[in-house]
Amino acid sequence: MANIQILTKESGDNTTADIQANRKCVVNVDHVRKKYGTTVAVDDVSFSVNEGEIFGIIGPNGAGKTTTVECISGLRRPDSGSVSIYGLSPQQNRDKIRNFLGVQLQESTLPPKIKVGEAVSLFASFYPNPLDPSDLLESLGIGNIKNSTFKKLSGGQKQRLSIALALVGNPKIAILDELTTGLDPEARRETWTLIEGIRNRGVTVILVSHFMDEVERLCDRLALIDHGIVKALDTPEAIAALAGGNRVRFVPSQPVDDKTLYAIPGVNQIERKERYITVKGTGDLAASVINSLGKIGVHLSDIEARGGNLDDAFVKLTRDSDGSNTLGGSQ
Numbered sequence: 001m002a003n004i005q006i007l008t009k010e011s012g013d014n015t016t017a018d019i020q021a022n023r024k025c026v027v028n029v030d031h032v033r034k035k036y037g038t039t040v041a042v043d044d045v046s047f048s049v050n051e052g053e054i055f056g057i058i059g060p061n062g063a064g065k066t067t068t069v070e071c072i073s074g075l076r077r078p079d080s081g082s083v084s085i086y087g088l089s090p091q092q093n094r095d096k097i098r099n100f101l102g103v104q105l106q107e108s109t110l111p112p113k114i115k116v117g118e119a120v121s122l123f124a125s126f127y128p129n130p131l132d133p134s135d136l137l138e139s140l141g142i143g144n145i146k147n148s149t150f151k152k153l154s155g156g157q158k159q160r161l162s163i164a165l166a167l168v169g170n171p172k173i174a175i176l177d178e179l180t181t182g183l184d185p186e187a188r189r190e191t192w193t194l195i196e197g198i199r200n201r202g203v204t205v206i207l208v209s210h211f212m213d214e215v216e217r218l219c220d221r222l223a224l225i226d227h228g229i230v231k232a233l234d235t236p237e238a239i240a241a242l243a244g245g246n247r248v249r250f251v252p253s254q255p256v257d258d259k260t261l262y263a264i265p266g267v268n269q270i271e272r273k274e275r276y277i278t279v280k281g282t283g284d285l286a287a288s289v290i291n292s293l294g295k296i297g298v299h300l301s302d303i304e305a306r307g308g309n310l311d312d313a314f315v316k317l318t319r320d321s322d323g324s325n326t327l328g329g330s331q
């Protein structure tokens with residue numbers, strides 16, 4: 001079983017850690033390795049996905065994300081390590097797993113003249129307990145294009161259709177790869193709402209993405225994969241904090257020296273500009289600064305706090321030895 005580090009997402013009774021701890025693990029990826037010839041696509045990847053969560057897989061182009069989800073869906077056989085879905089091996093139990101796993105297809109796999117309704121009904125016929133195609137299209141907001149041919153669809157409509165095809169078998173787990181690539185901002189937001197709706201219906205979602213705003217908004221937890229290895233496995237907030245990007249800017253009521261500021265828990269960098277002091281560091285920095293300085297009678301005004309940034313963390317964790325870094329999706 002993968003060693004999952006769980007950090008709390010928010011304070012209060014129902015922390016993410018509490019929720020995660022009570023959830024069942026439905027997908028377990030254990031030390032998976034996969035080579036194509038001499039290319040090591042996946043070197044050593046382990047993680048678990050809990051029932052009902054949206055689990056994101058992020059990483060630079062060529063990191064091994066698609067190969068990892070192909071091993072999960074049974075399309076590829078790992079050279080070593082193992083995958084289990086509800087306790088079953090996708091390679092040995094493909095027929096059983098097919099009934100509760102939905103995989104988003106690349107759009108090029110559909111013939112141009114097939115109608116939307118026909119495609120969904122055709123896919124429904126492959127499954128023992130499918131959703132009603134018309135109801136599904138309605139719920140995805142594309143009931144009105146049932147009779148349109150595939151080649152006439154817009155990018156957003158094609159994306160919705162590919163989601164419909166992934167869901168029509170009534171899966172417990174859906175794997176969605178590069179869901180919103182090529183969509184305009186409005187279509188992307190609509191698709192996000194759709195994915196949240198799918199999760200609210202109890203479907204576990206594994207989402208491969210290279211958009212940090214997307215995974216920040218949607219995912220409960222993320223695996224950041226680089227060169228076939230998991231570099232970080234945690235909530236988006238916790239991974240963002242790895243960049244050390246928390247910062248608090250303020251104006252103190254009286255001068256404060258660097259020694260006092262560095263003594264505040266979490267502070268690891270100080271900048272001064274005119275009346276302003278900016279401290280950078282980790283943890284709940286704003287509370288830490290306000291409490292520590294308040295205790296010595298220093299009050300703060302014009303306080304501005306900014307959280308860690310997932311983009312910065314991504315770059316920091318995946319920077320190549322030559323300093324380059326390629327954000328990008330699977331081919």
Ligand code: ADP
Nearest residue numbers: 036041060061062063064065066067329330331
């Ligand atoms: P990602 O989805 O993160 O972009 P992939 O899993 O698609 O990464 O690819 C990982 C590595 O494996 C890349 O170097 C890619 O070129 C290589 N690769 C992927 N598929 C194949 C294949 N069918 N044959 C040979 N090499 C492949």
